Structure formats: structure tokens, C-alpha cells
Amino acid sequence: MTNDILVFAEIRDGSFKKINAELISAGLNLAEKSGGAVNVAALGGDIDAAIEDARKYPIQKVYAVKNAVLANYSTQGFADALEAVVKQAEPAIVLFGATAMGKDLSARVAARLGAALLTDCTEVDLEDGSLKVKRPVFSGKVYANVVSTNDGIKMASVRPNIYPASDQGGDPAELVDVACDLSADNIGAMVTAIESTAAGRKDVTEAEIIVAGGRSLKSEENFKILEELADVLGASVGASRAAVDAGYAPHSQQVGQTGKVVNPKLYIACGISGAIQHLVGMRTSKVIVAINKDANAPIFQHADYGIEGDLFDVVPLLTEEFKKIVEG
Amino acid sequence: MKIGVLVKNVPDTETKIKLTSDGTGIETQGVKFVMNPFDEYAVEAALQFKEKIKDDATVTVVSLGPDRVVETLRTALAMGADDAVHVWDDAFEGGDMLTNARILAKVIEKIGFDLILGGKQGIDYDAMQTCAAVAEHLGIPQVQIVIALELSEDKTALVARRRIEGGDEVVDIKLPAVVTCEKGLNEPRYASLPGIMKAKKKEIKKIGLADLDGLTADDVGSMGSTTKIVGYESLAQRPSCRMLEGEPAQQAADLVRALREESKVI
Structure with missing residues (x-):
């Protein structure tokens, strides 16, 4: 085993995702302590552009498995390919994004290799050869400090928007093609289609700014005023469970305990009272703004800025104010 | 067709999580x-x-955990499940997700299922590891975070819709397989009163370490685990909220200025 850190690169539609640059930055911190290098595993079908992008980061090697069988994500295909990379690169630590793909793949591969696995971390560190992480548990009600206790390979998935994205620079990283026999016949679950639901917006888990609405929006139609604000800010639209259950917004936008956990730099909660189930999904946001008619709404206890008022008055005015900045 | 469902019992969503006084455990x-x-x-x-x-x-519903999980198994029986299996042994105490998955895979292997269903994650440790690791140990496909699921006519395959960031993947699955479920898949039924009465009388099968070939005390519980929780921390309290005063237009203008000049997020 080396002292190296391997970053599993998530590639979607042929492009190298932002989370990968965040993982490289987390990996560089770890590598400084371990005395190793950061390398990237790039797996997929037609991924030459993503590989070239990856090589521009301050890493040592890009280990690539290019195979048509990996054109779409499959747990088994990607697990076999990543296993082949791990056997060749012999990393001490493998980092994944805490995403649908990263969480699915990391658990499968960790089980196969007998690795230690720490999911959904907001801090990753190395101490006396152990991986030491902080991760939200109980849907973010508390943090757990967790360490790896094994001698062998350690793995962690890191939540998006925590580490700053690494800059590109320096000489291009070495490209290593890794041989791996893959056959579609051995893969029991295959993606046949991918359908976009976000209509041009980033998923709430990836968004830097979120404008979210609660049941006070009163209808699906009224969510348009949040969308108008989101458009000006390049933001995504979130919703409370109450709004989703009332049918005003799709579940893909739900923030909270039975929805998604988000971590944007700005979260604007409009007409959301702040039930614990919602708070746990958004309270690590850097700055929280609450707009609510009820001065006693719990959301104000967790916000940085509050406006006691009717969202139907305030939100359009905010949209106008932000427009001035964006256009000015 | 034999369907197995992995269930876990967790603190209710309304629960305020309190740390023990030394911060090393959950009350x-x-x-x-x-x-x-x-x-x-x-x-x-x-x-x-x-x-x-x-x-x-x-x-068949299967749950790994101390005696309190029996109540959750009875809830599933009351909803209409046929059988329940309680997997526990003192040696299992302190096991992490991957270690528990090794135990559950042995249990599933012993019973034999055509389809194994589970939740996408436990809302306690939010790890999303157990079901994937079970699938790996069984050498069968897994599809997680599923919001729609159809069984083929011949009952040998499924078509699932899996939620990913910004979209859905449509996935063809050959059985046997492990599938984990996301909100939106269906509306879970409530247990009926006759169901509850019937569930009370049902025998719950118990499986411990001695029933599982190939596992020893070293492989399970804290002994078999590769991770360890060393402590907990409460979330940092935010400084108190600054309320913006005045007419709505004033409030909006002040807020935008504060976000730009004070917190610099715009």
C-alpha cells in the first residue's frame, strides 16, 4: 500500500463535476499529512474530455478505465473498474463525493475490499494513520466524530460544497490506462435512460444559492415567484415537506429529513416555519435568510437575517433589488 | 416469489437528539x-x-438490533408481512454498517430471497451503506434511491426509476437483486386493527451468531468493525437573527445590501 490518496471522479455527460475538484482539495490536505500524492480515478465510456480536464489539476496521475460498458453508471461495472484501479494504484485512502453515485459505489467497493468507510463527511483528516472525520448524523441534528480502526484501505465520501474547489495548474498529470475486463452480461442492473427533472437548474444538493418555499406559498402556481427570484440569482428552488406533501413542489426539491440535505452559501426560506425536519436539512448553510409572517416562527432562531412580512410582498421586491445588482 | 424487507428502528423524526453528559453517546x-x-x-x-x-x-421482514426492534417487526407484520426475523446477539453490539451488512447477508443467504427491499438510508446514522454491502456480499445487483418499481410479467426482472442529482435513471434489473426505496415510491399503508391483533400473536424467528455459518465473534460487532464513533458534537449555534425593519421595500433593499456587503454571499 502507498501513502497516496485516490479521488473517484464523478463524470456525468462526459464532464468532470465540480465535486471532483473539491475532493482533490480535500485529498491534497490529506496527502500533505500522509506524505503521498493525490491521484484521480476516471471511469466511463467516452470520457477523453473529462480526463484532459482532470489532468490539469495539481495531482500526480489519472488512472483511467475507458469502456463502452461504463457509458452509463452501473454499480457492478463501476465497482469492477474501480477495484482494478485500486489494485494498481494501491491508495491508502479513496475519496468519493457524497452523491447518489458516490454513496452507492463506495459502499459496494468498501464491502468488497474490506475497507473502512465513512459516509457523508463534512471534515476529513488524518491522525496517526487513521482517517478521522466529522459527519452529521440523525439527519444533521448532531455531528459524530468517527475514526477508521483498520490497518488497510480507508474510504470516505465528502459532502458537496464543503471544501473549496482546487485550482488547476502545473504540469499535466500522467495518464495511466488501467486494463479491466468488463462485460455487460455480468451487470444485472443497467441504466436504459436518463431523464432530467431539473429544467436547467442545478439540483438543490449542488446549488450555491437556494430559494425555498413552504406551505404558505398556497399553490404550485405561486412557486413561480420563487423561481423568478431564483432565476435572477442563478439559484435552485427548494421546498419544505409541507409544500411537497401539498403537491406544490416535486419531492426532488424537498429539503429536510425525508428530502435532501443541502449546504449552499445562501439559503432563502420563504414562508417556511422551521420544523425540526426542515432545519436539519439546511442549517449548515453559510447564510440563512428567513421571510415569514409569524414573528414567532422557529426559523428565525436559525436565521442570520429575518424579515417579518408577507412573502408575496417581499419576494418580488427582493427579485427587483437583486436584479439591480446583477444588471448593474 | 420470496421477498425480503430489511427494516431498522430509529428515533422518531420529531425526536430532539440529546448527547450523554460526557458527549460520547446519544441519550x-x-x-x-x-x-x-x-x-x-x-x-x-x-x-x-x-x-x-x-x-x-x-x-419476510428482517431487522438487526436489540430487543426494541421487535416492535418495528410487529408493525411490519401488522401492515401485512407474512413473517418476521429478529437478528441479534450480544456479540453484534457496536457493529458498524459494513459489519452488520455481513451478518444480514448471511441471514438472507440462509433464508433465500428473490428480491430484497430496504429504505434508502436509516435516518439515524444516514450512511446508505448496509443495503449496498449486502448486495455485494450476495454478489447480486443493487439499485438505490428508487421512486418507481415495476415487476416483469415472468417475475424475473424489474424496471426501476432511480433518483439522481437533477434527474432520474431508468434501470433494468435482473432478479435476485437489492433495491432501496425513496420517498415518492408509494404511500405506505397504516396497519389495520385486525392486522395489529394478528401481528401480536405471530411468532418472530430469532437468529443469532451460532445460527450463521462462517461468522465468528471476531467478525461481528465492535470487534469486526473498521470504524468507531469516538464522540459527538452539537451543532454550533448561529448568532441571533438580525431582523430587518421598515416597509417591505426598505427591508428588501437592506437585506440585499447586507448579503452583499456584510456576509458577501452575493
Whole structure:
């Protein structure tokens, strides 16, 4: 085993995702302590552009498995390919994004290799050869400090928007093609289609700014005023469970305990009272703004800025104010 | 067709999590434990398949944990599951997700299932590891975070819709397989009163370490685990909220200025 850190690169539609640059930055911190290098595993079908992008980061090697069988994500295909990379690169630590793909793949591969696995971390560190992480548990009600206790390979998935994205620079990283026999016949679950639901917006888990609405929006139609604000800010639209259950917004936008956990730099909660189930999904946001008619709404206890008022008055005015900045 | 459902019992979503005074544990005194909400979708999906297939389909719920999980197994029986298996042994105490998955895979292997369903994650440790690791140990496919699931006519395959960031993947699955369920898949039923009465009398099968070939005390519980929780921390309190005063237009203008100049997020 080396002292190296391997970053599993998530590639979607042929492009190298932002989370990968965040993982490289987390990996560089770890590598400084371990005395190793950061390398990237790039797996997929037609991924030459993503590989070239990856090589521009301050890493040592890009280990690539290019195979048509990996054109779409499959747990088994990607697990076999990543296993082949791990056997060749012999990393001490493998980092994944805490995403649908990263969480699915990391658990499968960790089980196969007998690795230690720490999911959904907001801090990753190395101490006396152990991986030491902080991760939200109980849907973010508390943090757990967790360490790896094994001698062998350690793995962690890191939540998006925590580490700053690494800059590109320096000489291009070495490209290593890794041989791996893959056959579609051995893969029991295959993606046949991918359908976009976000209509041009980033998923709430990836968004830097979120404008979210609660049941006070009163209808699906009224969510348009949040969308108008989101458009000006390049933001995504979130919703409370109450709004989703009332049918005003799709579940893909739900923030909270039975929805998604988000971590944007700005979260604007409009007409959301702040039930614990919602708070746990958004309270690590850097700055929280609450707009609510009820001065006693719990959301104000967790916000940085509050406006006691009717969202139907305030939100359009905010949209106008932000427009001035964006256009000015 | 034999359908297995992995269920977990977790603190109710309303629970305020309190740390023990030394910060090394979670206070469980007075905490209400319920079936993990995502597992309810899994139980419901299994029951709907059983109702659709009619012939000899059975739904077996399996839970690993101390005695309190029996209540969750009874809830699943009351919803309509046929059998329940309680997996526990003192040696299992302190096991992490991957270690527990090794135990559950042995249990599943012993019983034999055509389809294994679970929730996408437990809302306690939010790890999303157990079901994937079970699938790996069984050497069968897994598809997670599923919001739609159809069984083929010949009952050998499924078509699933899996939620990913910004979209859905449509996935063809060959059985046997492990599938984990996301909110939106269905509306879990409530247990009926006759169901509850019937569930009370049902025998719950117990499986311990001695029943599982190839596992020793070194492989399970804290001994078999590769991770360890060393402590907990409460979330940092935010400084108190600054309320913006005045007419709505003033409030909006002040807020935008504050976000730009003070917190510099715009």
C-alpha cells in the first residue's frame, strides 16, 4: 500500500463535476499529512474530455478505465473498474463525493475490499494513520466524530460544497490506462435512460444559492415567484415537506429529513416555519435568510437575517433589488 | 416469489437528539423508536407486489438490533408481512454498517430471497451503506434511491426509476437483486386493527451468531468493525437573527445590501 490518496471522479455527460475538484482539495490536505500524492480515478465510456480536464489539476496521475460498458453508471461495472484501479494504484485512502453515485459505489467497493468507510463527511483528516472525520448524523441534528480502526484501505465520501474547489495548474498529470475486463452480461442492473427533472437548474444538493418555499406559498402556481427570484440569482428552488406533501413542489426539491440535505452559501426560506425536519436539512448553510409572517416562527432562531412580512410582498421586491445588482 | 424487507428502528423524526453528559453517546432514555420512514416504503412496495402476484408470494421482514426492534417487526407484520426475523446477539453490539451488512447477508443467504427491499438510508446514522454491502456480499445487483418499481410479467426482472442529482435513471434489473426505496415510491399503508391483533400473536424467528455459518465473534460487532464513533458534537449555534425593519421595500433593499456587503454571499 502507498501513502497516496485516490479521488473517484464523478463524470456525468462526459464532464468532470465540480465535486471532483473539491475532493482533490480535500485529498491534497490529506496527502500533505500522509506524505503521498493525490491521484484521480476516471471511469466511463467516452470520457477523453473529462480526463484532459482532470489532468490539469495539481495531482500526480489519472488512472483511467475507458469502456463502452461504463457509458452509463452501473454499480457492478463501476465497482469492477474501480477495484482494478485500486489494485494498481494501491491508495491508502479513496475519496468519493457524497452523491447518489458516490454513496452507492463506495459502499459496494468498501464491502468488497474490506475497507473502512465513512459516509457523508463534512471534515476529513488524518491522525496517526487513521482517517478521522466529522459527519452529521440523525439527519444533521448532531455531528459524530468517527475514526477508521483498520490497518488497510480507508474510504470516505465528502459532502458537496464543503471544501473549496482546487485550482488547476502545473504540469499535466500522467495518464495511466488501467486494463479491466468488463462485460455487460455480468451487470444485472443497467441504466436504459436518463431523464432530467431539473429544467436547467442545478439540483438543490449542488446549488450555491437556494430559494425555498413552504406551505404558505398556497399553490404550485405561486412557486413561480420563487423561481423568478431564483432565476435572477442563478439559484435552485427548494421546498419544505409541507409544500411537497401539498403537491406544490416535486419531492426532488424537498429539503429536510425525508428530502435532501443541502449546504449552499445562501439559503432563502420563504414562508417556511422551521420544523425540526426542515432545519436539519439546511442549517449548515453559510447564510440563512428567513421571510415569514409569524414573528414567532422557529426559523428565525436559525436565521442570520429575518424579515417579518408577507412573502408575496417581499419576494418580488427582493427579485427587483437583486436584479439591480446583477444588471448593474 | 420470496421477498425480503430489511427494516431498522430509529428515533422518531420529531425526536430532539440529546448527547450523554460526557458527549460520547446519544441519550436513548425516553426516545421513541419507530420504523425508519424509508423502510415503510420498502414494506409497502413488497406488500403491493404480493397483492399483485397473488400466488405463493411471501413477504419476510428482517431487522438487526436489540430487543426494541421487535416492535418495528410487529408493525411490519401488522401492515401485512407474512413473517418476521429478529437478528441479534450480544456479540453484534457496536457493529458498524459494513459489519452488520455481513451478518444480514448471511441471514438472507440462509433464508433465500428473490428480491430484497430496504429504505434508502436509516435516518439515524444516514450512511446508505448496509443495503449496498449486502448486495455485494450476495454478489447480486443493487439499485438505490428508487421512486418507481415495476415487476416483469415472468417475475424475473424489474424496471426501476432511480433518483439522481437533477434527474432520474431508468434501470433494468435482473432478479435476485437489492433495491432501496425513496420517498415518492408509494404511500405506505397504516396497519389495520385486525392486522395489529394478528401481528401480536405471530411468532418472530430469532437468529443469532451460532445460527450463521462462517461468522465468528471476531467478525461481528465492535470487534469486526473498521470504524468507531469516538464522540459527538452539537451543532454550533448561529448568532441571533438580525431582523430587518421598515416597509417591505426598505427591508428588501437592506437585506440585499447586507448579503452583499456584510456576509458577501452575493
